[in-house]
Amino acid sequence: MDILVSRDGAVTTIEFNRPQRRNAITSAMYTELTEALREAEADDGVRAVIFRGKADVFTAGNDIEDFIQRPPDADETPVFHFLRTVAHATKPLVAAVNGPAVGIGTTLLFHCDLVYAGDNARFQLNFTSLGVVPEFGSTYLLPLIAGYRRASELLLLGEPFGADQAFAAGIVTRVLPAGDTFEAAAQAAAKLASLPPESIRLTKELIKDAHRAAIDKQLQKEGEHFRRMLGKPAAREAMRAFMEKRRPDFSKEK
Secondary structure, three states: OOEEEEEEOOEEEEEEOOHHHOOOEOHHHHHHHHHHHHHHHHOOOOOEEEEEOOOOOOEOOEOHHHHHHOOOOOOOOHHHHHHHHHHOOOOOEEEEEOOEEEOHHHHHHHHOOEEEEEOOOEEEOOOHHHOOOOOOOHHHHHHHHHOHHHHHHHHHHOOOEEHHHHHHOOOOOEEEOHHHHHHHHHHHHHHHHHOOHHHHHHHHHHHHHHHHHHHHHHHHHHHHHHHHHHOOHHHHHHHHHHHHOOOOOOOOOO
8 A cells, every 4th residue: 555544542643655756746646645534633542643754765756657657637636635634634743854855845844843854864845846836824834833934935846855954944843863753752752642632733723723715715725836837838848757757948938
């Protein structure tokens, strides 16, 4: 299975399990991710959720081949269901990140409450180089947590950056030796699960409420632009170049 779901006491772990493709996410995987999170949200016995990948990769982002075959060209598609489910999660979300965390592998973290990154973690917000715009409310959330200048550098240039830069930008809670990441996330989730659930739920709600309407609005606006731009020449060239393992040529784009 490409998504593994396990339970340890009051903690549910959702794991990317497609290492042969660097945990690249398909449309079917988005459906599984959404179902797993919704089940955790509906279960009173679950008090915290962990997102994790493997020791050497979190996720390479969208599977481009699957993305071309099943483009998210409507609001009611698996990826957008997942984005909204995570954005409205009421239970604490913890992430353990090792290796590459590309595209949605980074934007997912903006919605997590605690993020533990291994010193081998590598992040990238590569949306502009794919001829589209960022998603998951990142154009609102990243300037909020990192400041305008840092957010502009990371979102406009789309270059890879390491765990220390992610920490400085407020994207991760703590940077650890790669071998300690999963244990740190598990301990944090267990601690959250041991605390009074109403206190945790309401505190998270109070932290997020001031920004909820703005995040929802940005999710919608980003989604509209993202879907529209998928059909543009720049995005088609970027996808073709990726599949053909060459540099895209945007020289004729306006």
